[in-house]
Amino acid sequence: MIVLLGVLIVVAGFAARRNPVLIVGVSGVFTALLAGLGPLKVLDAFGAAFASSRSVTLFAITLPVIGLLERHGLQEQARALMGRLAGLSTGRLLAIYLVIRQLGAATGLTALGGPAQAVRPMIAPMAEAATERRHGPLTGRARERLRSFAASADTVGLFFGEDCFLAVGSILLITGFVNATYHTHLEPAQLALWAIPSAVCATLVHGARLLRLDRTLARESAGAATEPTLEGAK
Amino acid sequence: MIRVEWLYWLVGAVFLAMAAQMATDRSNPKRFGSAAFWGLLGASFCYGTWVVQKTAPAAPLGLAVLAMICLAGLGFTGRGTPATTTPAQRAASAAKLGNRLFVPALTVPLVALLCATLLKDVHLGRRPLFQTGDETLLGLGIGAIVALAVGLLLTRERNPGVALHAGRGLLESMGWALLLPQLLAVLGSIFQTAGVGTQVGKLTVHLLPHGDRFAAVLLYCVGMAVFTVIMGNAFAAFPVMTAAIGWPVLIGQLHGHPPVVLAVGMLAGFCGTLVTPMAANFNLVPAALLELKDQYGPIKAQAPTAGALLVCNIAIMSIFAF
Numbered sequence: 336m337i338v339l340l341g342v343l344i345v346v347a348g349f350a351a352r353r354n355p356v357l358i359v360g361v362s363g364v365f366t367a368l369l370a371g372l373g374p375l376k377v378l379d380a381f382g383a384a385f386a387s388s389r390s391v392t393l394f395a396i397t398l399p400v401i402g403l404l405e406r407h408g409l410q411e412q413a414r415a416l417m418g419r420l421a422g423l424s425t426g427r428l429l430a431i432y433l434v435i436r437q438l439g440a441a442t443g444l445t446a447l448g449g450p451a452q453a454v455r456p457m458i459a460p461m462a463e464a465a466t467e468r469r470h471g472p473l474t475g476r477a478r479e480r481l482r483s484f485a486a487s488a489d490t491v492g493l494f495f496g497e498d499c500f501l502a503v504g505s506i507l508l509i510t511g512f513v514n515a516t517y518h519t520h521l522e523p524a525q526l527a528l529w530a531i532p533s534a535v536c537a538t539l540v541h542g543a544r545l546l547r548l549d550r551t552l553a554r555e556s557a558g559a560a561t562e563p564t565l566e567g568a569k
Numbered sequence: 570m571i572r573v574e575w576l577y578w579l580v581g582a583v584f585l586a587m588a589a590q591m592a593t594d595r596s597n598p599k600r601f602g603s604a605a606f607w608g609l610l611g612a613s614f615c616y617g618t619w620v621v622q623k624t625a626p627a628a629p630l631g632l633a634v635l636a637m638i639c640l641a642g643l644g645f646t647g648r649g650t651p652a653t654t655t656p657a658q659r660a661a662s663a664a665k666l667g668n669r670l671f672v673p674a675l676t677v678p679l680v681a682l683l684c685a686t687l688l689k690d691v692h693l694g695r696r697p698l699f700q701t702g703d704e705t706l707l708g709l710g711i712g713a714i715v716a717l718a719v720g721l722l723l724t725r726e727r728n729p730g731v732a733l734h735a736g737r738g739l740l741e742s743m744g745w746a747l748l749l750p751q752l753l754a755v756l757g758s759i760f761q762t763a764g765v766g767t768q769v770g771k772l773t774v775h776l777l778p779h780g781d782r783f784a785a786v787l788l789y790c791v792g793m794a795v796f797t798v799i800m801g802n803a804f805a806a807f808p809v810m811t812a813a814i815g816w817p818v819l820i821g822q823l824h825g826h827p828p829v830v831l832a833v834g835m836l837a838g839f840c841g842t843l844v845t846p847m848a849a850n851f852n853l854v855p856a857a858l859l860e861l862k863d864q865y866g867p868i869k870a871q872a873p874t875a876g877a878l879l880v881c882n883i884a885i886m887s888i889f890a891f
Contacts (some may be wrong), residue, residue, distance in 0.1 A: 336768055336771075338760075338763045338764055338765050338768055339765065339768050339769070341760065341763065341765060342760075342765060342799070345756075345799055345800060346799055349799065349846075349847060354641070354642045354643075354644075354745075355749055355801065355846075355847055355849060356638050356641045356642040356745050356748070356749060356752060357638065357641075357642030357643070359638070359749070359752045359753060359755070359756050360635060360638035360639070360642060360752070362756060363755065363756050363759045364635070366759055366760060366763045366765065367759050367762070367763060369763065370762065370763035370764060372762075372763075375628055377631070378627070378628035378629075378631030378632055378635070379626070379627045379628050379631060380627075380631065380758070380759050380762055381627075381630070381631035381634045381635065381755060381759070382620055382626075382627030382628055382629065382630030382631035382632075382633075382634065383620060383627040383630075383631075383758075384754065384755040384758035384759060385613065385617065385630055385631070385634045385751065385755050386613075386616075386617035386618075386620035386621050386627065386630060387617075387621060387758075388751050388754035388755060388758075389577055389580075389614060389617055389751070390573075390706055391750045391751045391754055392580070392614075392747065392748065392750070392751045393576065393577075393580060393706060393709065393710070394709070395580060395583070395584070395740065395747065396576070396579065396580050396583065396709070396710055396713040396714075397677055397709070397712075397713045397716070398736035398739045398740055399583070399713075399717055399729075399732040399733055399735065399736035400673055400674075400677070400713060400716045400717040400720045400732060400736075401674070401736070401739065402732060402734075402735025402736040402737075402738055402739050403673075403717070403720045403721070403724065403726065403731065403732040403735050403736075404670055404673055404674060404720055404724075405659075405735065406653055406654050406659070406724075406731070406735050407654070407659065407662045407663070407666060407670065407724045407726075408654075408658075408659040408660060408661075408662040408663030408664075408666065408670060409663075409670050409671075409674065410659075411656075411659050411660050411662075411663035412663040412666070412667065412668065412670045412671070415663060415664075439678065450854055450855035450858050450859070451739060451743075451854075451858055452674065452677070453674075454855060454858070454859065455855075455858045455859055456674070457671075457674075459859055475862075479861055479862060479863055479866055480866070480870070482859040482861055482866065483856075483859075483861065483863075483866035483867045483869060483870040484870045485859070486855035486856070486859060486866075486867040486870070487843075487867055487870040487871045487874070489855070490843065490851050490852070490855070490867065490871065491843065491871065491874055494836075494839040494842065494843065495836065495839065495878070498832065498835065498836060498839075505803065505804065505807075505835050506832075508804055508807065508835075509807065509832065509835055512807065512808050512811065513811070513816070513827070513831060516812070516816075517816060519827070521827060521828060521831070525828040526828050526831060526832040527832070528828070528832075529828045529829045529832040529833060529889070530832045530833075530836060532833075532881075532885045532889070533833060533836045533878065533881060533882055533885060536877075536878055536881040536882075536885075537874070537878055540874050540877045540878060540881070541874045544873065544874060
């Protein structure tokens with residue numbers, strides 16, 4: 336029962352807004368010690384777990400090429416392109432990106448999007464350009480909301496797409512854990528199949544909310560036009 | 570055979586090279602701390618190969634992980650001002666290169682798809698070209714390398730060091746948040762070793778009315794979401810909640826269909842990931858990358874969706890698992 340103190344450390348650390356890295360470290364060391372592991376065994380547990388989870392950090396390999404392209408105007412070009420693509424509203428653009436992201440993740444292409452690879456250089460500038468074309472210059476608040484929703488389209492699309500792909504980390508974690516712990520045999524494909532109903536719900540729910548974003552932005556920009564001094568006055 | 574460990578060495582080498590650049594970057598007030606953090610990370614990626622193969626002790630790597638945690642957690646890392654192009658230069662370059670700029674960015678997923686589908690079954694002699702089971706990861710790595718080559722050709726940049734420098738700028742802007750998901754996976758594994766799941770199970774069995782199917786589904790799904798909010802990662806919550814209630818109660822006592830219970834249980838956890846700052850890579854990193862003033866902006870955008878989807882997952886499990 337005493338090992339549950341490790342969970343409490345995480346809760347307390349987060350509530351006190353400590354650095355998450357530090358919380359993870361302290362909780363991990365405490366939990367391992369409480370479970371009766373010696374100091375050397377604690378280090379062993381950290382090292383072995385770190386080595387086998389390196390794939391989670393592998394996406395860093397794409398940073399040099401993205402950095403290079405940004406140096407040469409990738410974001411500016413995304414804006415220019417969007418400026419020319421008439422007719423697509425912000426909400427429709429983001430809803431289309433949500434579906435593309437889900438389909439990509441469902442076919443194992445989790446690298447097809449991502450905040451560093453796609454949202455920052457392409458999707459967010461495109462969404463901003465689409466709104467500016469319709470409603471004029473963006474207020475600070477509208478820009479924040481727009482960028483937040485651009486990020487959310489990426490994240491929701493990834494989360495509720497990738498589990499339909501059987502070679503993804505979470506599916507492999509489920510089969511690995513259950514087959515090893517309970518001596519059973521589950522196939523990744525069965526699990527991937529049962530992720531589909533939730534994926535459909537995610538498309539409908541978040542897609543509808545993205546489409547509604549157009550109305551919110553129109554209302555906000557109308558409000559900003561009648562109170563032009565609001566931003567400067569604060 | 571191309572092995573996934575080669576890719577880890579490459580990533581390790583990139584981190585080490587960036588750490589060397591950081592050590593000499595006088596614009597970074599914490600340059601030695603930053604260089605030590607990313608240098609240790611680079612070395613860990615390489616050393617991890619022998620830990621996985623069990624030909625080297627894991628304890629030194631554990632020590633390095635704790636050192637990284639201290640460096641990042643106690644504020645010894647910082648960021649410099651990377652030398653980059655001016656907005657005018659970027660606009661001129663964008664006008665000159667046009668939509669060709671998208672080609673290298675799209676090369677990454679295209680090559681990854683090619684590797685995961687067509688090249689997956691290619692054999693050299695009698696051995697597969699790619700290490701079995703890691704085709705997607707290798708595709709991502711190869712895609713990144715091909716894309717870099719295409720990008721250097723396209724921009725007529727002769728010095729690959731420029732790309733490394735630009736990548737370092739992105740790395741520094743993400744900071745330690747880049748490593749948090751991996752550290753959470755480590756924490757989940759330590760919780761599992763320490764038996765946290767078994768203990769939570771003993772507690773929940775006391776709470777649960779015996780044989781009430783809906784209460785059990787509700788407890789498992791909400792438990793996954795809440796635990797994920799606390800731990801920041803459904804991967805860390807899954808072993809705990811499944812050992813506590815998913816397997817013994819839903820599958821053992823109530824004879825739920827295992828694939829439905831487990832797949833939907835994990836997705837219920839993902840609803841929690843959408844709303845927790847602990848999932849820094851999904852929620853705080855995008856806010857930082859998009860230069861938002863409110864770092865909880867993405868969480869606020871996602872919260873209503875997360876709530877609705879949790880209800881959906883509870884319904885899906887109640888209807889299809891029994």
